[in-house]
Amino acid sequence: MALPPDLQFYFMHFMPYADLPEDHAKYESTWVDFPNKFYDPVKGKKFYDRYFAEMVLADRVGFDGLVVNEHHSSPYNMMQSATMVASALVPITSRAKICVFGTPINLQYPNRVAEEYALLDVMSGGRTEFAFPLGTGMEYWSNATSLIPSTARARFREGIDVILQAWEQEGPSTFDGEFYSYRYLNSWPTPYQKPRPKCYIVGTGSPQTIELAAELGFGYSVVFIPIQAQLKTFEAYRAKTQQLGRTAAADDVCIMVMAYVADTDEEALAEGKEHILYYFDNMMRVPPRFLIPPGYVTNEEFRKRAAAANVHGTADWDTLTANSRVICGSPETVAKAIEGWVEEAGTSRVICNLHLGDMPHWKTVKNLTLFAEEVIPRLRKAGVSGNGAGRPAAVTAAAS
Amino acid sequence: MPSFERQELDVNGVKTVVLSAGSGEPVVFLHGAGTMTGFDFALPLAERFRLIVPIHPGYSESGDDPSISSVHDYVLHYLDLLDQLGIDSLRLVGHSLGGWMAASFAIEQTKRVEKLALVSPAGLRVPESPTADLFSIPPEALLPALTENLEIFEGKIPNPPDLDFIVARYRESASFAQVAWERIYDPKLSKWLHRLTMPTLILWGAKDQIIPAAQADAWARLIPEAQVKVLPDRGHLVLEETPDALAVIGDFLS
Numbered sequence: 001m002a003l004p005p006d007l008q009f010y011f012m013h014f015m016p017y018a019d020l021p022e023d024h025a026k027y028e029s030t031w032v033d034f035p036n037k038f039y040d041p042v043k044g045k046k047f048y049d050r051y052f053a054e055m056v057l058a059d060r061v062g063f064d065g066l067v068v069n070e071h072h073s074s075p076y077n078m079m080q081s082a083t084m085v086a087s088a089l090v091p092i093t094s095r096a097k098i099c100v101f102g103t104p105i106n107l108q109y110p111n112r113v114a115e116e117y118a119l120l121d122v123m124s125g126g127r128t129e130f131a132f133p134l135g136t137g138m139e140y141w142s143n144a145t146s147l148i149p150s151t152a153r154a155r156f157r158e159g160i161d162v163i164l165q166a167w168e169q170e171g172p173s174t175f176d177g178e179f180y181s182y183r184y185l186n187s188w189p190t191p192y193q194k195p196r197p198k199c200y201i202v203g204t205g206s207p208q209t210i211e212l213a214a215e216l217g218f219g220y221s222v223v224f225i226p227i228q229a230q231l232k233t234f235e236a237y238r239a240k241t242q243q244l245g246r247t248a249a250a251d252d253v254c255i256m257v258m259a260y261v262a263d264t265d266e267e268a269l270a271e272g273k274e275h276i277l278y279y280f281d282n283m284m285r286v287p288p289r290f291l292i293p294p295g296y297v298t299n300e301e302f303r304k305r306a307a308a309a310n311v312h313g314t315a316d317w318d319t320l321t322a323n324s325r326v327i328c329g330s331p332e333t334v335a336k337a338i339e340g341w342v343e344e345a346g347t348s349r350v351i352c353n354l355h356l357g358d359m360p361h362w363k364t365v366k367n368l369t370l371f372a373e374e375v376i377p378r379l380r381k382a383g384v385s386g387n388g389a390g391r392p393a394a395v396t397a398a399a400s
Numbered sequence: 401m402p403s404f405e406r407q408e409l410d411v412n413g414v415k416t417v418v419l420s421a422g423s424g425e426p427v428v429f430l431h432g433a434g435t436m437t438g439f440d441f442a443l444p445l446a447e448r449f450r451l452i453v454p455i456h457p458g459y460s461e462s463g464d465d466p467s468i469s470s471v472h473d474y475v476l477h478y479l480d481l482l483d484q485l486g487i488d489s490l491r492l493v494g495h496s497l498g499g500w501m502a503a504s505f506a507i508e509q510t511k512r513v514e515k516l517a518l519v520s521p522a523g524l525r526v527p528e529s530p531t532a533d534l535f536s537i538p539p540e541a542l543l544p545a546l547t548e549n550l551e552i553f554e555g556k557i558p559n560p561p562d563l564d565f566i567v568a569r570y571r572e573s574a575s576f577a578q579v580a581w582e583r584i585y586d587p588k589l590s591k592w593l594h595r596l597t598m599p600t601l602i603l604w605g606a607k608d609q610i611i612p613a614a615q616a617d618a619w620a621r622l623i624p625e626a627q628v629k630v631l632p633d634r635g636h637l638v639l640e641e642t643p644d645a646l647a648v649i650g651d652f653l654s
Contacts, residue, residue, distance in 0.1 A: 148582060149574075149577060289538065293577070293581075294574040294577035295581075299574075302570045303567045306563060306567060307563055
């Protein structure tokens with residue numbers, strides 16, 4: 001099977017507060033109740049300056065998109081408002097799509113999400129894409145208790161309806177729902193892209209979410225389940241889309257890759273592995289009770305998850321590389337691995353996590369530059385015969 | 401000692417299991433947010449009354465009702481159930497969450513409730529002695545918080561907990577969250593407790609770590625005819641811990 005001709009590479013940043021205290025391991029969780037006395041805003045400012053510079057570099061070396069997301073009450077992620085971070089990216093980048101993947105809409109009024117996302121789309125001249133996550137269980141512990149976990153899914157579903165109506169139906173309109181009602185739903189602005197920017201649902205593999213994405217005409221993205229299970233979700237998504245009389249585009253599903261590139265496999269492992277492990281061991285350390293607040297999943301789903309091992313915070317390299325798209329290697333090695341993952345997933349969209357955990361700036365710069373200059377062209381060449389070098393090299397040349 | 405007879409009823413579409421024992425005046429016992437120790441501890445009441453223990457929707461053997469979002473919904477559910485059982489007047493006992501339900505029921509149905517016994521009741525906001533947030537207590541800390549007398553769990557819960565047990569606790573915790581995730585009390589309850597004009601007993605374990613016994617005074621201040629009994633050395637599961645607590649209730653209801 002050949003690679004798709006329109007392979008896209010998006011650079012995703014978690015923007016972690018990667019400066020945990022030495023004794024952080026004595027805390028059961030780095031989410032929800034990890035004390036914020038460990039947050040130093042002066043260090044926070046330095047992290048932002050550095051991380052934004054990395055995003056700008058990713059734009060310049062030719063990544064097709066820049067992906068931000070949102071979490072709360074954790075050093076895992078310093079983007080408590082993903083839209084605010086995305087907004088800051090608008091004037092300092094020029095070509096990459098700005099992807100908010102995304103704000104858990106249950107944490108906001110959905111009309112406000114519709115407005116903010118439309119605002120971003122207009123400010124950026126139509127450079128945005130959005131993904132809609134339910135929000136991890138942890139977000140439900142650290143936000144207002146009026147947000148009841150057992151109603152999260154129904155509320156989420158209705159919130160999306162509000163947003164789509166605000167974007168696609170001429171306002172003012174009315175909305176009468178179980179969770180939200182509007183007398184005048186009338187978003188100023190409306191999106192720059194018509195009828196709307198490309199949207200995804202982010203899921204963890206539940207059939208209802210896959211069907212929802214297909215029904216809404218959204219793409220589908222899946223996180224935190226093993227590769228083989230992810231591939232099954234893609235099949236289900238495509239089958240459902242087919243059933244609805246459409247054909248899913250190659251970039252309607254995306255895969256996430258965690259990679260570190262160096263000149264040789266040995267060098268890449270020596271330089272990259274520790275930071276990827278740091279991410280899994282420390283940034284993802286969450287006890288089961290925070291992962292699943294009461295009512296957040298059905299009893300049947302809870303039974304499945306309770307029977308499986310809690311992988312959060314207990315990484316070992318072999319399991320990680322067997323279940324997840326994690327690779328450290330030479331450009332050849334990394335390109336080959338990604339080629340295989342792209343082919344088996346039948347996708348044209350690769351989201352690249354090239355900064356992880358406590359990776360220092362120099363390694364991040366080296367990694368994303370080598371990825372853009374050495375890995376992407378190899379894959380584009382494999383996908384597009386006779387089309388010369390890939391876009392990144394051309395853009396790098398233009399930018400340098 | 402009498403034993404329970406089990407009935408399975410359809411209450412407005414929700415499977416509701418009702419345990420009954422004994423004969424005489426009906427005593428309805430509304431249980432708390434956990435059912436892991438069963439209800440045999442209540443059987444001595446069946447020697448003097450017709451004891452009825454309905455299992456709340458969302459708990460133990462009863463079915464789920466995702467539409468329940470408040471204690472008031474439980475009150476309406478039990479009005480339906482009492483109609484089905486043909487019970488008009490009753491003596492009402494409630495423990496913890498069940499105490500909150502019982503107080504709410506009695507506020508709305510003053511004339512039907514002849515006597516009311518509230519055991520470590522939840523539902524009242526007492527800022528100076530707040531109710532512990534059950535949701536935030538790590539699973540391993542829960543049992544010791546419920547009682548110092550851990551022997552009461554022997555033979556009743558698997559040790560170590562098995563998957564069925566863990567799933568059952570998740571389900572009950574989710575059911576409790578439907579009515580108590582936002583607030584573990586009813587902010588308006590204090591305004592209406594004056595309607596509890598029937599003889600009312602407030603019973604508490606002095607060492608209750610979930611709902612402090614100091615809350616008993618707040619209930620007593622707001623209820624016109626309340627008598628308070630605080631049993632020393634007992635925790636939140638005061639009824640399971642020693643038989644004398646149930647004897648106090650039996651004497652009060654007679």
